[in-house]
Amino acid sequence: MISVKNVLVALAVAFTAYLAARGLWWTAPVAYPLVVVATLGLYLATTWLCIFWEPARPEVEGEDEPHIGDPNRTRGRLPVPAQILALAAAVIVPSAISFGVGPASVTAGFATWYLGGIGALMTIVMVRRRPWTAWAGVAILTVGSMLWMGVPAALALGLVGSIVWVTCAQLLVGSLDRAARDTARLAQLQRAASAWQASQSGRQRERRVQVQHALAVAGPVLTRTVATGGRLTDDDRLEARLAEGRLRDEMRGPRLLDDEVRAELERARRRGANVTVLDEGGLEGLDEGSLSIIRAQLAEALRSASSDRLYIRTSPDARVAVTVVGRSPSVGGPSDEDGVDLWREIPHPGVA
Structure with a gap:
């Protein structure tokens, strides 16, 4: 050559x-x-x-x-x-x-x-x-x-x-x-x-998906609101509150959601609970199988919850993936502050 x-x-x-x-x-x-x-x-x-x-040199991975x-x-x-x-x-x-x-x-x-x-x-x-x-x-x-x-x-x-x-x-x-x-x-x-451009393209696609989902969720509620001139029935107000909660969940914690988790979140809100979902990191790099295991345990925790306030947060801890905290007003207690009546830590799959 x-x-x-x-x-x-x-x-x-x-x-x-x-x-x-x-x-x-x-x-x-x-x-x-x-x-x-x-x-x-x-x-x-x-x-x-x-x-x-x-001279003979040992081959090193990534040397090229x-x-x-x-x-x-x-x-x-x-x-x-x-x-x-x-x-x-x-x-x-x-x-x-x-x-x-x-x-x-x-x-x-x-x-x-x-x-x-x-x-x-x-x-x-x-x-x-x-x-x-x-x-x-x-x-x-x-x-x-x-x-x-x-x-x-x-x-x-x-x-x-x-x-x-x-x-x-x-x-x-x-x-x-x-x-x-x-x-x-x-x-x-x-x-x-190139990596920055790819990430921007991914974010743009994600924003388009979120906008389309927001229109699909909030569109009917907004249409009824405009059609009635803002005079909503109690059922319409409930649907509006549920739509707002679904949008917040999709924007703040999309990796925690699947159909089962969404159904349990809506059930909790319909009974009057105030639910907050926050993805604050810690789930990066997990495959879909691991996320499915975490979501299944989250749905189980929500299914048995009866708290008035539910806080669902991801955790940067290497052992804990998601923390679920429930608070309800204390009955006959010395103060008017809510008491913790639910504490559930969902571990990362494979962590004892």
Whole structure:
């Protein structure tokens, strides 16, 4: 499969092989050819190892998700052993090549290839996100080449180009990292915007459903009220009060309601009880089966209730799902305050 990475790897291999091949194009006798050939082999082995060595990493769930501030920077980092080999090559290759070709040929073309070769190696190290190692290698190359061929010759024959390569590689890697961070941040903002839009759409649909339900419940009562000019009978007033209670229940505690619970709430109101239903959280994340169990227990509690005032509230407690409290006027008590004659805690399903 052809990809940008594969193309860059092929170019790096070809370029470093070309630089090393220049070291075999001897235009003059060399003092120690075996030293030169062995050094070329060391250079190629080290360079290609730095290109291809990908450390084994354990797979982590969710690792492919982008993270702001850390756009997979650890991926592709050069392992420490390869860094050590790269620095060793920066130390050994200039001296070994200069020694192998002899003092008379240290500035010849087949002897100065290492200026570009080590520069290319440190560029690879920089691309593999090891900047300190890359610049340390450049410093070693600078010192070694100047000691063997002198400052003017080293600068004129390729040292400046190697420094420029490494500098450009660092700027390019930094730009790519910033682009990756910006992309990750943009992706997170897009996900947040999509989630917000989805929640708004859900709320709009819920409001439309509630409006339609309100019209269905209150519409007949309002129609009769308008038709009679506000002169309602006792039965009409009762129906209006029941309609108001049903609307309040649908708006304040829709997750607590099913047909059985609605019927028990209406029965309690018809006998004159004042019923308050409030969903104050704690039921988020429950599946429909768990909600059905809670509703069934709530309907049972309401069926046996005879209090004048009923308060039904959800609970944020991890153990209790719904609390049902009933209050009625105390008979013969020391005060006129209502007394609690019903207290029922409905636990979450599966909680003892």
